[in-house]
Amino acid sequence: MMATDLNDLPGSRHAKAPRDSRAETNSRWFILAIAALGVVFGDIGTSPLYAIRECFHGAHALEVSPGNILGMLSLIFWALTLIISLKYLVFILRADNQGEGGILALVAMLNPRMKTSPRRGIIVVLGLAGATFLYADGMITPAISVLSAVEGLELATPVFGPYVELIAVVILVGLFCLQARGTATVGALFGPLMFAWFVLIGALGIWHIAQRPDILGAIDPSHAWSFFQQNGKAGFIVLGTVFLVVTGGEALYADIGHFGKLPIRISWFTLVFPALLLNYFGQGSLLMNDPSAAKNPFFWMAPDWALYPLIAIATGAAVIASQAIITGAFSLTLQAIQLGYCPPLRIEHTSSEHIGQIYIPTVNWMLMFATIALVLGFHNSTNLAAAYGVAITITMVITTILFFVLIKDHWKWPVGVAILLAGFFLIIDLSFFSANLIKVAHGGWFPLLIAATVYLLMSTWHDGRQRLAARIHPARPSLESFIAGLEADPPTRVDGTAIFMASTRTCTPLALQNNVLHNHVLHERNLIVTVETAARPFVPPRERLETEKVREDITRAVLTYGFKDEPNVPQDLLPLTSGLDLSTLSYFVGRETAVSKHTSIFYNWREKLFSWMSRNANAAPMYFHLPAERVIEIGAEAVL
Numbered sequence: 001m002m003a004t005d006l007n008d009l010p011g012s013r014h015a016k017a018p019r020d021s022r023a024e025t026n027s028r029w030f031i032l033a034i035a036a037l038g039v040v041f042g043d044i045g046t047s048p049l050y051a052i053r054e055c056f057h058g059a060h061a062l063e064v065s066p067g068n069i070l071g072m073l074s075l076i077f078w079a080l081t082l083i084i085s086l087k088y089l090v091f092i093l094r095a096d097n098q099g100e101g102g103i104l105a106l107v108a109m110l111n112p113r114m115k116t117s118p119r120r121g122i123i124v125v126l127g128l129a130g131a132t133f134l135y136a137d138g139m140i141t142p143a144i145s146v147l148s149a150v151e152g153l154e155l156a157t158p159v160f161g162p163y164v165e166l167i168a169v170v171i172l173v174g175l176f177c178l179q180a181r182g183t184a185t186v187g188a189l190f191g192p193l194m195f196a197w198f199v200l201i202g203a204l205g206i207w208h209i210a211q212r213p214d215i216l217g218a219i220d221p222s223h224a225w226s227f228f229q230q231n232g233k234a235g236f237i238v239l240g241t242v243f244l245v246v247t248g249g250e251a252l253y254a255d256i257g258h259f260g261k262l263p264i265r266i267s268w269f270t271l272v273f274p275a276l277l278l279n280y281f282g283q284g285s286l287l288m289n290d291p292s293a294a295k296n297p298f299f300w301m302a303p304d305w306a307l308y309p310l311i312a313i314a315t316g317a318a319v320i321a322s323q324a325i326i327t328g329a330f331s332l333t334l335q336a337i338q339l340g341y342c343p344p345l346r347i348e349h350t351s352s353e354h355i356g357q358i359y360i361p362t363v364n365w366m367l368m369f370a371t372i373a374l375v376l377g378f379h380n381s382t383n384l385a386a387a388y389g390v391a392i393t394i395t396m397v398i399t400t401i402l403f404f405v406l407i408k409d410h411w412k413w414p415v416g417v418a419i420l421l422a423g424f425f426l427i428i429d430l431s432f433f434s435a436n437l438i439k440v441a442h443g444g445w446f447p448l449l450i451a452a453t454v455y456l457l458m459s460t461w462h463d464g465r466q467r468l469a470a471r472i473h474p475a476r477p478s479l480e481s482f483i484a485g486l487e488a489d490p491p492t493r494v495d496g497t498a499i500f501m502a503s504t505r506t507c508t509p510l511a512l513q514n515n516v517l518h519n520h521v522l523h524e525r526n527l528i529v530t531v532e533t534a535a536r537p538f539v540p541p542r543e544r545l546e547t548e549k550v551r552e553d554i555t556r557a558v559l560t561y562g563f564k565d566e567p568n569v570p571q572d573l574l575p576l577t578s579g580l581d582l583s584t585l586s587y588f589v590g591r592e593t594a595v596s597k598h599t600s601i602f603y604n605w606r607e608k609l610f611s612w613m614s615r616n617a618n619a620a621p622m623y624f625h626l627p628a629e630r631v632i633e634i635g636a637e638a639v640l
Contacts, residue, residue: 029262029263029266030266032259032260032263033259033263033264033266033267033270034191034192034195034267035190035191035259035263036191036255036259036263036264036267037190037191037194037195037198037267037271037272038190038191038193038194038320038323038324039190039255039259039324039327040251040252040255040259040264040267040324041194041198041248041252041267041268041272042190042194042248042317042320042321042322042323042324042325043141043145043247043248043251043321043324043325044084044245044246044247044248044249044251044252044272044276045194045197045198045248045272045276045317045321046145046148046149046314046317046318046321047244047245047247047248047276048201048276048279048280048283048298049145049148049149049298049314049318049381050144050148050244050298050381050382050385051076051241051242051244051245051280052072052076052280052283052284052287052297052298053294053295053296053297053298053382054241054244054382054385055072055238055241055242056068056072056287056294056297057294057295057296057382061294062231062234062235062238064287064291064294066288067223067226067227067230068227068230068231069215069218069284069287069288070215070217070218070223070227070284071218071223071224071226071227071228071230071231071235072227072238072242072284073215073218073223073280073281073284074218074219074220074221074222074223074224074227075224075227075239075242076242076245076280077218077219077277077280078221078224079242079243079245079246079432080245080246080273080276080277082425082428083246083249083396083425083428084246084248084249084252084268084273085268085269085273087249087400087425087428088249088252088253089252089264089265089268089269091403091421091425092253092399092403093253093256093261093264093265094261095109095403095406096256096261097109097535097536097537098536098537098538099256099260099537100256100537100538100564101253101254101255101256102131102253102254102331102332102335103127103130103131103134103250103253103254103395103398103399103402104127104128104131104332104335104336104339104563105254105335105537105563106127106399106402106403106406107123107124107126107127107128107402108335108339108535108536108537108563109406109535109536110123110127110402110405110406110410119405123402123405126398126401126402127398127402128341128455128458128459129394129398129451129455130394130395130398130399130402131332131336131458132450132451132452132454132455132458133391133392133394133395133447133451134250134251134254134328134329134332134391134395135329135332135450135451135454136391136446136447136448136450136451136454137247137250137251137325137391137392137395137447138325138326138328138329138367139367139370139371139374139447139450140374140384140387140388140391140446140447141247141321141322141325141388142172142175142318142321142322142325142326142367142371143168143172143371143374143375143378143384144381144384144385144388145317145318145321145322146168146171146172146315146318146319146322146375147164147165147168147375147380147381147384148314148318148381149311149314149315149317149318150164150167150168150171150311150315151164151296151380151381152296152298152299152307152310152311152314153167153311154296155296155299155300155307156307156308156311164380165375165376165379168375169372169375169376171315171319172322172368172371172372172375173368173372175319175322175323175326176326176364176365176367176368176371179326179359179364180348180359180361180364190320190323190324193316193317193320194317194320195271196313197313197314197316197317198271198272198275198276199271199275200310200313201275201276201278201279202274202275202278202279204279204282204301204302205275205277205278205279205280205281205282205283205301206278206282207282207301208282208283208285208286208301209278209281209282209285211285211289212285212288212289215281215284215285215288216281218281218284236434236435237435237438238435239431239432239435240389240432240435240436240437240438240439241385241389242432243389243392243393243432243435243436244385244388244389245276245280247388247389247392249392249396250392250395250396250399251324251325251328252264253399254328254331254332255324255328279298279301282301283297283298283301286300286301298314299311299314326364326367329363329367330358330359330360330363330364331358331564333345333360333363334347334358334360334564334566335563335564336458338533338561338562338563338564338565339533339563340461340462340465340533341458341459341461341462342457342458342461343461343613343614343616343617343618344617344618344620344622344623345360345361345362345363345617345618346360346361346362346618346622347359347360347566347623348360348361358566370450374387374446378443383443384443386439386442386443386444387439387442387443387444387445387446387447388447389432389436389439389444390436390437390439390440390444390447390448391447391448391450391451393429393432393433393436394433394451396429396432396433397426397429397430397433400422400425400426400429401422401426403422403425404418404419404422404426407421407422456609457609457613460606460609460610460613461610461613463606463610464606464607464610464613464614468614469503469504476507476508476510476513477507477508477513478506478507478508479506479507479508479528479550479556480550482508482512482513483550483551483554486516486522490522491516491520491521491522492520492521492522493521493522493523493524494521494522494523494524495523495524495584496523496524496525496584496585496586497523497524497525497526497527497577497580497584497585497586498512498515498522498523498525498526498527498585498586498588499526499527499529499569499573499585499586499587499588500512500526500527500528500529500588501529501530501531501569501587501588501589501590501620501624502528502529502530503530503590504530505530505556505558509528509588509590510590510634511588511589511590511632511633511634512526512528512588514590514634515588515634522553523553523586524553525553525555525580526553526554526555527554527555527557527573527576527577528550528554528555528556528557529557529558529559529569529573530556530557530558530559531558531559531560531561531567531569531624532558532559532560532561533560533561533562533563534560534561534562534563535563536562536563537562537563537564537565538562538564538565539560539561539562539565541572543560544559544560544561544572545557545558545559545572545573545575545576546558546559546560547576555576557573557576559572559573567623567624567625568624568625569624569625569626570625570626570627571625583630585630586630586631586632587621587626587627587630587631587632588631588632588633588634589620589621589626589631589632589633589634590633590634591620591633591634621633
């Protein structure tokens with residue numbers, strides 16, 4: 001074995017790069033870029049299935065004329081360029097929280113820096129609202145993607161017409177039932193399959209563009225301007241349909257933690273963006289030659305012999321897009337739990353090698369039933385398109401506002417530059433939002449209803465926990481005063497080690513207080529553990545544990561986790577317990593039950609809702625991975 005010089009260590013400022021390090025780095029970026037195709041671009045990558053069709057065949061369809069086709073393609077080109085390529089890929093991706101993205105990660109990054117600002121509450125409300133709309137998107141995306149793919153069967157033969165909904169439901173049920181098995185095996189195929197998908201749709205586009213090369217003139221923004229002049233209000237309304245081509249922007253931002261910014265940018269600019277443009281322009285070329293193809297231009301692009309294979313590949317791409325949305329909902333829920341906006345839920349790890357691969361049964365079944373209800377309630381993807389876009393436009397507006405706060409207050413950009421940049425993107429976002437408002441009466445109410453419901457649940461849980469803490473903690477003695485009382489009236493000592501879970505650093509844990517008060521005993525060794533969540537996604541294990549010797553037999557420990565870490569108290573306490581007989585450890589957990597007595601400033605119905613959520617929340621022992629056979633729970637009622 002060769003000797004290693006200290007300067008060759010990776011962390012050294014003078015480390016010498018291995019000769020093949022550049023090749024290894026390029027290879028790693030390539031692998032991540034391919035993998036990102038399935039997870040990051042699944043949503044936006046399946047938009048060609050329905051976006052152009054809804055412009056010329058939906059409820060607000062326009063005449064299939066050369067002027068309208070060129071104008072629509074111009075709007076699509078500039079929407080993808082300005083919103084996805086410029087706003088998200090160039091600017092928003094820079095707003096990462098230690099490598100993690102998404103609206104909750106952005107709020108968590110802003111929060112600690114605005115503790116004394118009156119705007120802090122507004123920032124939290126905006127961020128929480130934006131996150132709730134992503135759940136609505138997670139319900140609509142699987143439904144519209146799978147339905148759009150399966151509807152291609154109607155073109156092949158009318159025999160499948162009556163069974164399209166049933167086939168879509170069967171596919172969706174199978175997808176959600178497979179979640180408990182994990183996505184590691186299937187996920188390994190996502191990237192290559194989506195690579196084949198983008199190559200295929202790009203090739204179809206090139207084939208049709210070759211028949212009408214003049215279609216490329218739609219890049220000229222004057223066609224978009226002429227489109228609005230000719231169509232007026234109708235043209236503005238269809239802008240809400242054009243938005244369907246960029247609905248994956250927020251999912252793209254939320255997924256940067258999985259792959260990093262550079263691989264995502266490589267995938268977009270080298271494959272995804274060109275393939276999407278080629279396909280959209282190819283569909284436009286097809287419509288120029290055959291206006292009757294507006295009923296389903298994507299599948300009409302394929303020759304007759306390739307229709308069934310294309311339907312199969314499109315269905316696979318739709319399933320991948322749905323899988324990415326479901327996985328994103330699991331990740332978002334974990335963040336919400338850690339940040340205190342969601343009750344603890346049962347979380348299962350589906351991989352022993354990758355900690356980020358989790359399964360949350362409650363969220364999975366909620367999404368499944370909602371998605372199936374959408375398929376059966378809206379019947380086809382055209383009706384669903386009316387509900388799609390409303391939620392994401394609102395989230396994009398919120399993201400732009402939060403990004404403005406970040407670059408002005410924390411990155412310290414010049415105010416004028418911050419206003420110009422954010423104002424430019426906000427005008428675009430508000431234009432799409434205004435155009436989508438008409439969808440509210442035609443199905444757009446559904447994502448608004450879902451978002452409002454989720455926001456109510458999250459805000460009720462967060463506010464209820466804060467109110468409960470405000471009622472409980474002042475009534476609890478400080479740990480120092482409690483210890484002084486022990487010295488004045490010593491309890492009986494028993495062998496073993498007791499670990500008491502505490503909600504704050506300073507108060508005496510309910511379980512410790514009641515154990516001494518009612519059982520009149522104190523263990524030989526006592527460890528008081530508080531779990532806190534940092535405003536960053538991950539906390540390295542070496543920085544997680546903080547200890548303080550309160551007195552010879554009592555130690556205070558604080559475990560700090562990131563909002564994407566999953567707490568595992570026994571494992572992270574090993575530095576303190578490794579020398580002990582683990583079979584002698586006892587975990588004492590206090591469980592406060594909220595009781596509504598109609599005396600609080602809370603509305604009565606919110607009191608009852610919080611009490612119900614509190615009773616049905618996952619028990620702390622399971623959430624903290626405490627061994628069930630060594631846990632003692634001590635309960636108490638708390639009046640809201």
